[in-house]
Amino acid sequence: MDLGLAGKVVFVTGGSRGIGRATAVAFAREGARVAFSYHSDKEEAGVTAAAIGAEALAVRFDLADPESMGSAVAAVRERWGGIDVFVANAVRWPDSLPDPGRRFEDVPRQEWRDLLRPNVEGAIAGLQAVLPAMRGRPDGRIVLVSSDVARHRGPGTPGLGIYGSSKAALAGLANGLIAELGGDILVNIVTPGFTVTERNLAAMPQRLRDERAAHTPTGRLSTPEDVARAIVFLGSPANGNITGEVLNVTGGV
Template sequence: MDLGLEGRTVIVTGASGGIGRHVARRFAAEGADVVLTYHASGEAARSAADKLAADFGNRAMAARFDLAAADSASALVEAVLAWSGRIDVLVNNAVHWGATAPDSTGAFEDAPDEAWQRVLRTNLEGTLRLSRAVAPHMRGRGWGRLVHVSSSIAVDGMPGGEYYGAAKAALHGFSRSAAFSLGRDGDILSNVVMPGLTRTETNAHIVDSVPPEFAERYALGRLLDADEVAGPIVYLGSGANTGITGQTLLVNGG
């Protein structure tokens, strides 16, 4: 299937590892020019970008993006436009775990205000800032795709995930309404992909510690790996997707 991505410019945030790296690779395999953003792992992102260029012959660039910095979104967009002249697809994949990450202990009401507010505001506001920054360029071209990577914590819940889950749930509401606004100005789609616990190169120690009973509750009886989650993200961000917008897709093996 031709996904209609040849020559498109795609930004994948948080692409130095985990699901993001697989998403970037799949876009590159479809002929897209890919921008891999990172927060701290610059060397890993540059290495991944070099490998994409070598493997697929198209262009790839590593660029820093900080969800918490108010001016980082505009700086990233300026850098991408200077490099490519266009922005066709944005995959909001970067996250900020913070002090109230899903593996933290203690009651949620005991988290210091500064800690829980940082988790909530950084994850939500950082993603919305970048979406706002790319939207005018998509409207101007009459084409674009936004894919926001959420988490099943937003609907399933888990101890320690209260504020992270709140931020991701709010993202669902944003994407739904943004789909109506953007869709009035062209072939511009906005969707959410909601992975469950997913095996990546960086979290094997976590996944391996999960009791077998956890995976058995899924229809497939196992946890998905990062590449299996990347596939639906790339499809929703592609030209082959012409009618799915304003939706939240759960990708967790059933």
Template sequence: MDLGLTGRTVIVTGASGGIGRHIATGFAAEGADVVLTYRANRSDAEQVAKEIGDRALLVPYAMDDPDAAGALVEAALAWTGRIDVLVNNAVHWGSTGGPVDRPFEAVPDADWLATLRHNAEGALRLSRAVAPVLRDRRWGRLVHISSNLAVDGMAGSEYYAAAKAALHGFSRSAAFSLGRDGDILSNVVMPGLTRTDTNAAIADEYGHHFSALAPIGRLLGAAEVAGPVVYLGSAANTGITGQVISVTGGV
């Protein structure tokens, strides 16, 4: 199937590893020019860019920097003159790097507010920066990467889950707004616990629980999540918008 991505410009945030790495290489394999963002790990991002070749552009991007979204959009436009797809994949895990083993009311204000603001505001701010470009071209795709924690929950993940759930509401309403101005679609992909090259310890600790619940009896790999993201961000997707697509192996 021709996904209609040749020559299109795709921004993938958080593309230096994990699911983001596979999303970026997946779009590149379909002929897209890919803007890869990273926060601190430039060396890993360079490796992804090396895999892609001259159709990759590296741009530093920090979700918590109010000026970063505009700078990223300017860099992409200066490179190819266009933006067609935005994948909001970057994530802020908080100071603990995952679920916290304490009551949610005991989490310091600085920690839980940062988790909410960086994850929700970061994605929304970048979507706002990209939207005028998509409206002018009357074509575009937004794909926001969420988490099954937004609907299934887990003790210790209250604020991260809340931030990801915010993407669901934003994307649904944005689909109506953007759809009035052209072939512009907005969707959420909601992975479960996914085995990646950066989360081996977490996958080993919790994987057996989710594998036991899954009809396929295993965790998905990052490439298996990236495939649906690439499809939703492509021209082959002509009618899926305003949806939350669960990619969890059936959990």
């Protein structure tokens, strides 16, 4: 199936590893010109750029510094003139694994701010910076990357609640955007479940991964490439009239 991405300009935030890297590479394989952002790891950014090829453009972006998104978008526009597809994948992770023994009311307010502000305000800053570069171009597409933690009702864990709240906010952002943008720029959300990224592999022992896979209807955990394929479809002209939807890539959990 021709996704119609040849020559399109794609900007993926958080593209130095994991789902972001897989997404950037997948777009490039469809013939798109791909820019991606990284936070601080230039070495990992170089790995992504090498996988994309000569057309790759790596730009720095810090979710806690909205000004950096303006600079990143300006670099993409200087290189290619505009942006057709924006994938908001960059994320601020919790500093440590959640403590299931801690009560909700014992979580410091600063801990909430430290995660909510970059994840929610960073997404807003990214959208505000990128939309002027997208308006007026055909086949505009925005894909917001959320998390199954935003909707999964598992054991109450305060740390996950903060992260889940920051990801749940993307649904409100999308609802406001689809009303304004209509058919000019389609906006959708992809919600990965537990995905076997480098970060998750390091955080979860094999025994727990096996348990989780055993309770997944497909019998396996998602890979970054599984999630990337969903993002690429929704971000392509092959998606002709899907907007305001949430696509779960969870193996049926």
